[in-house]
Amino acid sequence: LTACDLYRAKCYKVDAVPNTSDQYFAYIAYDIDLFEEGSIANLTASIIGNVFGFKAVKALRLEDMRLPVAYLKTFQGPATGTVVERERMDKFGRPFLGATVKPKLGLSGKNYGRVVYEGLKGGLDFLKDDENINSQPFMRYSERYLYSMEGVNRAQAAAGEIKGHYLNVTAATMEAMYERADFAQQLGSVICMIDLV
Incomplete structure (x- = not known):
């Protein structure tokens, strides 16, 4: 998302996809300060729009996303459940x-x-x-x-x-x-x- 050293993404784990020779699961962490509190638009634009638009990557699929509870609490959510x-x-x-x-x-x-x-x-x-x-x-x-x-x-x-x-x-x-x-x-x-x- 950024070239700024303080906020660069950190790939903390890479696993091979079973039964493949050239596919991997990459576990990537971003500093929470990169995302506006309570903004789904900012989160999706940053993760899906920006990362998936990276030309150096030939193929990419988002498998899972884990968000800190403190960040999740900034979203108002639906008025009812x-x-x-x-x-x-x-x-x-x-x-x-x-x-x-x-x-x-x-x-x-x-x-x-x-x-x-x-x-x-x-x-x-x-x-x-x-x-x-x-x-x-x-x-x-x-x-x-x-x-x-x-x-x-x-x-x-x-x-x-x-x-x-x-x-x-x-x-x-x-x-x-x-x-x-x-x-x-x-x-x-x-x-x-x-x-x-």
Whole structure:
């Protein structure tokens, strides 16, 4: 992340990947001062964006990340936890079941909404937009939101239980993201998503 001696990364262990001749597990430590407290954007940009963009490395995969408890405590986290979500959805004694809408690109808004409806009616608790879906010419965000929420409402009525869909509000500007989130809320959506990377 930096050439400054004080903050250089430290590779403290290297293990060969079993049954390979040219692959290794590298254990790398970074000084916690390199990361802004409570910022997922900074953490992911530093570890995933910066390190994975390093041209000298031909192939790289992040296997695990361990963070100090003191740093983790700087994140506010969600306003509610799993218990509250279970109460909201009235679903106990089993895992929540969710999926991402596929195909992720190319559907019309109406067909996208149909996939949302069919997935939720078929037993999923929630679906989510793929990170690549924003507001492309073949399906603008407003059309996707309308048909997706229609699918959620129809599935809830058919199944007699609470269902949901994470609408992707990611946009080029913060103003556009707020506008999309407001529109989603007007349609009755209680949850949305933002793609950070």
